[in-house]
């Protein structure tokens with residue numbers, strides 16, 4: 389084997405390395421979790437160049453370099469791919485803590501809306517916030533997500549709901565591409581979240597604005613276009629009209645589908661070749677068959693069920709129909725104010741019928757598929773070096789020990805956070821003809 393290029397990062401002494409790509413597998417109904425015990429992983433720049441049993445590391449020849457690599461001793465603990473949160477409403481201002489407490493003290497959503505609460509209150513606070521304020525708020529949330537092991541975050545607009553405000557939210561999401569110590573942000577345009585108050589008398593005009601003016605203007609900046617397809621938001625025909633235009637403009641597609649009622653959104657997602665259909669609480673058997681046949685990922689959001697005290701989506705049913713399942717936080721100020729994907733894994737296992745391997749796939753490999761990202765979610769040479777470093781010796785503590793943070797650090801694009809202490813004990817092997 390020819391010598392590998394000089395490494396920039398070496399992680400030694402990994403108790404269990406979960407590659408999520410099927411080596412040394414634990415079978416699960418939706419794929420397999422590759423596990424290498426007593427492992428090591430080597431990266432150069434943002435890419436993995438080698439991983440395998442620790443015992444083989446010393447046999448690998450690396451070209452020498454003036455600069456020694458950073459070295460992390462994983463202490464015999466678990467390392468997984470960095471977690472991927474495939475559905476968040478990251479960028480907004482204000483909070484709705486009072487509304488949450490009122491609701492659980494017996495107030496109805498209608499009463500809360502009558503007092504000026506609900507999505508309209510977030511819209512008002514978001515419109516009033518400056519670009520700098522929104523960046524600062526989103527940065528704090530991304531830091532919290534990173535602290536819990538998340539290295540890629542999808543971020544939707546949808547609390548601006550006018551041209552200028554939606555563009556500001558999108559620009560905030562795009563801004564984080566330049567901040568390489570934070571999770572990578574995948575921007576989604578969700579102008580069709582709800583019809584804003586000023587368009588209630590002429591919703592067709594709002595759909596035209598989103599479809600004919602904003603979508604073309606934002607093309608190339610947002611990776612995805614999403615629509616909230618629901619009785620209280622956008623009809624099936626409105627959704628089709630917006631997403632068909634988005635597809636022509638080169639957006640990948642997502643839908644909020646079948647959350648509160650059966651809207652036909654899942655079948656539409658399959659028809660249009662959407663990357664994911666999200667929520668799916670009320671999806672029928674035929675809907676799931678359509679999703680499976682079209683390869684659409686089902687993104688389930690158990691934090692909403694926890695917050696709203698409503699039934700959890702049945703992940704087993706999706707899997708039985710052959711739909712790949714991802715789990716996401718749906719981080720938002722109304723129905724899930726939680727940055728922690730580990731919590732969604734715990735809920736997925738305890739309340740949605742997922743096995744641990746399935747729940748882990750749902751926040752790694754399948755979550756990457758829900759964002760059309762082929763370079764992450766599993767670990768192999770050539771893929772991004774995005775990792776979560778866990779403070780547990782065996783991965784079966786995940787979901788079992790819940791409500792606390794089991795992650796001690798992450799690696800994003802080959803860069804550790806928190807930064808690894810300098811170590812100078814690395815002695816690269818001389819190139820050889822092995």
Ligand SMILES: [Zn+2]
Nearest residue numbers: 475477644718
């Ligand atoms: Zn959502």
